[in-house]
Amino acid sequence: MVFSSRSRDGFPLPPRPADPVSPLAVAGLTVAYHDRPVLWDVDFVAPPAGLVAVLGPNGAGKSTFLKAVLGLIPKLAGEVRFFGRALDRKSGLVAYVPQRTAVDWDFPITAVEVVAMGLYHRIGWLRPVRRRHLEAARAQLDRVGLADLADRQIGQLSGGQQQRVFLARALAQDARLYLLDEPLAGIDAASEQVVVELLRELRAAGRTVIVVHHDLESVPGIFDEAMLLNVRRIAAGPVGTVLTPANLARAYGVTFAPKVAAVVGG
């Protein structure tokens, strides 16, 4: 695995040695749906702790990046290492939070039962979910401010509350690396505040959180690092060095209004 400190077309990147025990190190990741390339030759190294945003326009391959590193969709080329080795999904080291729209919220299940799924790998095959597991799940729901709604059927929760249930399930797993697909999309301000607080808690606890995100303006206030994607990797590193007007123009194909450029520190 070789991680160059320069992107292939000569744009300088922040120097980072190929860290063998980085939570997530990706080299040359290439993914295609049938004959259409979705990710092309993407390199990425996650910091040992901190919040990383994966940014880019619609169809840039942001969600695909998460799914491909987890092996949920096949890759054409490239290498992926979690903590220096191939992913053992059962280890519980890596927690994945899919997009909220990925499941049927009419499912006959309560919030606390969903959160308890984060404990299944510890409960193990064929063993039932016991009272103490549900109690542990309740504690995680309390962390996201939903203790009162633990026994509600999930369809009765708002979009933001559903997202917090998903996060509580990931928290129950107590992973080292968190991969979150659009956790801040389409949720209300109260839920957004809870989610951002949680992200900061995870960072303080020394975890790495990689977040697919769409709202450029909120990036500097939340994230330490960012990767800008548009099929290829446009830039990666500390937020200030990534969200430059030149990089944004290359990723989105348009020049941003002065307001956005100012907010993102361009």
Next chain:
Amino acid sequence: MTDLLSALFLGAGYNSAVATLGAAFLGVAGGLVGTFLLLRRRIMLADALSHATLPGMVLAFLGGLALLGEGRILPLLLFGAAASAALAGLAVQGIVANRRLTEDAAIASVLACFYGAGIVLSSYVQSLPVGGQAGLQRFLLGSAAGMLRAEAELVAASAALLVLFTGLFAKELRLLCFDPVYAEAHGWPVARLDLLLLALLLALLVIGLQIVGLVLALAVVVVPAVTARLWTERLGRMLPLAAAIGAAAGWIGAALSAALPRLPTGPSIVLVLAAIFLASLIVAPQRGLLALAARRRRLVRMLAVEGIERAGSP
């Protein structure tokens, strides 16, 4: 009427009693497996697979006739049924996995192909100058009354096994049905769990062939599950409820069929299921039509209380 009562209380003869118990066990297994299939959104697979038992069964009949001189060998027929249904199930999975067709289109195409082949084969068998074709006919609509004791015991034992397996894997199947992407990302073998569900369905259909028949097998899988869904918002309650509904329908339906000799068992069970479903649709506490109408009325009354004029009123 007295015939029906004595059949209901297992007093209408030994054969009728074992058939009634067998149908009740089948109902329990159908409710459990059907609940997971419904939540996995694969319920129509039950229809495709039950119809797909026909060509395998007829081929097994012909094979038995050619090799052993006798077509009506029950284990051979059931093996043939299971084999062709398994083939159909794998065909659906294969088509969907390669994203050639959407799941409903794949299921419909496979059903049409297999059932068509089965009908062609069985017309050929009808034209043969040998006896025993009637043995095939009873699998179309089911005939619990014609079951032998050993057959009924086999049904009961298999249904008990199905209940055991569904119970053992309840946690894994719940995860599979609710969030397969999450399950796969965290190391659960989603494809193999889907195969397990397929195998449970196959076993259910094969043991159900004699009782409900292949044309109406879908009802035993789908109706208890959708009816139970009307009554509860929790899977932990939906499973026993679906099992109970299936058991009741199997029991009452088989007794009805025993009391009215011309009524085949399959349609009889399905009619009882339909009655329970319709009643639930009307009176279920949250999702029922009456509850919905009552909530709507309350809402409209609130308009009047707050002095808001209703749209459309003069």
